[in-house]
Amino acid sequence: MAERFDILVIGGGPGGHAAALEAARLGSRTAIIERQGWGGTCTHRGCIPTKALLACSGPLSGLKKLKRLGIQVGEAAIDFAAMKRHQEQIVKVSALGVQKSLQEAGVEMIAGEARITAPGEVACTAPDGTARTLQARDLVVAWGSEPALPPGVQTSGRILTSDGLLALKALPQSLLIVGGSVIGVEFATLYAELGVKVTLIELLERLLSAEEQEASALLTQELTKIGISVHTGVRMEAIREGAAGVELRAVPVKADPATPLELSAEYALIATGRKPCLHVDQLDSLGIRYDRRGISVDAEQRTSVPGIYAVGDVTGGMMLAHRAIQQGKALAGRLCGAPEVRCIEEAVPAVVYTHPPIARVGLTEAAAREQGLDVQVHRADFGANIIARAHLMGPGFVKLLFDGERFLGATVAGELAGELIAPLGLALASGLNRRQLREWIIPHPTLSEVLVL
DSSP states (O other): OOEEEEEEEEOOSHHHHHHHHHHHHTTOOEEEEESSOTTHHHHHHSHHHHHHHHHHHHHHHHTHHHHHTTOOOOOOOOOHHHHHHHHHHHHHHHHHHHHHHHHHHTOEEEESEEEEEETTEEEEEOTTSOEEEEEEEEEEEOOOEEEOOOTTOOOOSSEEOHHHHHTOSSOOSEEEEEOOSHHHHHHHHHHHHTTOEEEEEESSSSSSTTSOHHHHHHHHHHHHHTTOEEEESEEEEEEEEOSSSEEEEEEESSOSSOOOEEEEESEEEEOSOEEEOOOHHHHHHHTOOEETTEEOOOTTOBOSSTTEEEOGGGGOSSOOHHHHHHHHHHHHHHHTTOTTOOOOGGGOOEEEOSSSOEEEEEOOHHHHHHTTOOEEEEEEEGGGOHHHHHTTOOSOEEEEEEETTEEEEEEEESTTHHHHHHHHHHHHHTTOBHHHHHTOOOOSSOGGGGGOO
């Protein structure tokens, strides 16, 4: 006989975890199925391991400031094996945290491969081959995402995605990175700070093309300062693994005739984005609408089949863990009759964890002008902030956008950008206007004074 639940979640990443946790908290009998590792890609192959390593490379890079601050230190040395142990420990702590929270909430945790056989019914195969059938009033699909490769490119021992690069046990001497968006620039920062010779190529005319042009220019400047060779507006024509490394051929997009760019390195990272994990056989058999961008859902995470919902990266859009978490919480609340939590897509912040980091919430200036809005810009530079100067934080700025009194969005470029964007996200989600932001009393002296209008 099939086991019966109120809500059954497939996928233990951020979105699935949040949905199961909230549903259990609200009194629903809830189960969650995960096939690889509790916490999903974010914990094991994405957010957490990369940030653990950046926590190592950042202080190493920052040692040069200490002499100016009157602190003398000896010559620094890199112990990459120790850094990897730190990475593994933080991943373990994160995964255990996910498990503990689910257990304490009373969620039934099931390890195994899940297959949706009908609306409200799932066949689950445990790692030991044991099969069981589960039924639920509501199914939540949280399959996540995976690295996307350009047409004709295959991974190998030296041509890697982010998954493969994070698994390396030894620090390479040189690294080619294809793709100048979030993944590419974060790994470029990490490895360059550890002394690796990094070359970064990007098809578009600038790095982080979806962000403010000023933020892109600042980051390019800072990456170049730490020795990264940046090539924008170039298209990869071929890449192959040789006996001692990787060889790549690229050409400028706009040059005619185009002079080829011949590059080589010990390893190559293909950082050309991520794509939803779509089990198309299940989707087709169930009649769930989808396309290459992900499963189609409405504003309440409903798929085209009643009783089946989807959250997180599998739905496309901004593939961010905190977006998935909020979607999961909001969905669980609606399913359990407590719809007080919403996921406001326009107020989802995004952070690029480079050094310095780049963060944004809401519109960029270009996007706002494309909408025909009467954009007014307020800008404040880190150089005018006494805490930024005292701590030698380097270049940075805050850019706030308004249409009359309406707050449209913000970009922060510089140290602690991810922390500074959080209150601005709250302001946008709450619909605060320019006058209300001017009433915001911020303590002095703090870096957060860059937010003062």
